[in-house]
Amino acid sequence: xxxIFQLLASFVLTVLFGIKIxxxxxxxxxxxxxxxxxxxxxxxxxxxxxxxVIFIYTTEKASKTNKIKHYLINSLGEYIFVMMFxxxxxxxxxENLPKDNNFVIYMNHIEYTDPIYVKIVYxxxxxxxxxxxxxxxxxxxxxxxxxxxxxxxxxxxxxxxMKSIIESINIVKSGQPMGIFPEGKRxxxxxxxxxxxxxxxxxxxxxxxxxxxxxxxxxGLLKKYRLRTHKIYIHILPIIPYKEYQGMxxxxxxxxxxxxxxxxxxxxxxxxxxx
Numbered sequence: 001x002x003x004i005f006q007l008l009a010s011f012v013l014t015v016l017f018g019i020k021i022x023x024x025x026x027x028x029x030x031x032x033x034x035x036x037x038x039x040x041x042x043x044x045x046x047x048x049x050x051x052x053v054i055f056i057y058t059t060e061k062a063s064k065t066n067k068i069k070h071y072l073i074n075s076l077g078e079y080i081f082v083m084m085f086x087x088x089x090x091x092x093x094x095e096n097l098p099k100d101n102n103f104v105i106y107m108n109h110i111e112y113t114d115p116i117y118v119k120i121v122y123x124x125x126x127x128x129x130x131x132x133x134x135x136x137x138x139x140x141x142x143x144x145x146x147x148x149x150x151x152x153x154x155x156x157x158x159x160x161x162m163k164s165i166i167e168s169i170n171i172v173k174s175g176q177p178m179g180i181f182p183e184g185k186r187x188x189x190x191x192x193x194x195x196x197x198x199x200x201x202x203x204x205x206x207x208x209x210x211x212x213x214x215x216x217x218x219x220g221l222l223k224k225y226r227l228r229t230h231k232i233y234i235h236i237l238p239i240i241p242y243k244e245y246q247g248m249x250x251x252x253x254x255x256x257x258x259x260x261x262x263x264x265x266x267x268x269x270x271x272x273x274x275x
Contacts, residue, residue: 002048002079010040052076056143064149065126065176073148074123077116086229087221091121093236098211101125101175103239104203106257107213108192108265109181114218118179121213121234130168130180130202149176155184165201172206182254188219190265190274195258197250203242204250212237212257214264220275233272235264 014037052072059069082089105127107118115129128149136142136152145152149171153164172178182199183192203210216233220226237260245253 002075003083006041006044006048009044010037013040013044053140056140056147060143060147062147064128064147064171067126070126070148071123073144074120078120081113081116082120085221086226087117088229088231089117089120089234090231091234091236093238094121096211096236096238097122098125098177098209098239101177102172102207103177103209103211104172104206105177105179105211105213106182106199106203106261107179108215108261109183109186110188110190110215110218111186111222113221114181114186114215115179117218117232117234118213118215121236122177122179125177127177127179128171130164130178130199151178165198165205168202169205172202172208177208177211178202182257190216190269192258192262192265195254197254200250200253200257204245204253207242209242210240210245210253210257212240212260214261214268216265216268217272217275223275233268235268237261237264 014033017036017040055072059066062069081087105118105122107114115131119127126148128151129145130153131145131150133152133154136145151164151168151171154160168178168180180199180202182195184196184199185193187193200210202208214233214235214237216235217230218232221230221232223230240257245256248256
């Protein structure tokens with residue numbers, strides 16, 4: 001949507017400017033029009049970005065589940081990380097998307113852009129994340145995270161981390177779904193590492209369903225000098241209702257979800273070359 005607006009706005013501005021200066025149809029004239037269009041394209045992008053920054057700062061304390069806020073943030077994410085990064089998202093398992101907001105997303109973690117693409121897939125839901133503390137110290141990123149209800153967590157299993165999990169549990173109970181990466185760090189590969197059982201306390205204590213997601217080939221999109229469109233693969237696995245895992249311990253639940261995601265990774269590797 002944003003790219004269409006940018007193209008149309010740039011085209012209109014170019015036409016108006018061309019009429020004003022009286023551009024002819026010579027080679028130089030055509031090149032001039034092309035140059036004007038590129039300049040207008042860049043100007044429109046800057047204006048869009050500034051408007052988004054203003055929107056993020058002015059709505060940071062507004063409702064964390066506001067549909068318009070999440071829609072606009074998803075649109076910006078899709079505009080930059082899909083259109084501008086030249087990424088093709090291949091999403092399967094959409095029939096497994098949750099029926100309500102009482103769920104927690106658990107997924108493998110490959111690249112720092114993972115949550116952006118997953119949020120685009122779950123665009124109908126006001127998804128927030130349990131995110132690492134350093135992200136909340138970065139200008140603008142911290143405002144976006146706070147604006148949509150993300151919770152900061154330290155890498156250490158201390159009282160601060162427990163407080164963050166309790167806050168996240170209350171958020172899910174209030175009707176806002178959360179996403180968390182149970183590996184606790186990025187792998188930069190299609191291989192899984194240990195799933196931390198403590199991450200599953202979030203869904204267990206909130207009496208929430210679990211929506212497992214498998215990510216594949218997410219890391220190649222940041223290669224330098226990449227010319228081709230990069231394909232990333234996201235598979236939404238069937239929901240694990242709370243009633244089905246109620247009574248399980250967090251270790252067993254972590255192993256179950258890890259197995260489901262790993263099985264899907266194996267299926268991907270059979271059909272699709274790894275980056």
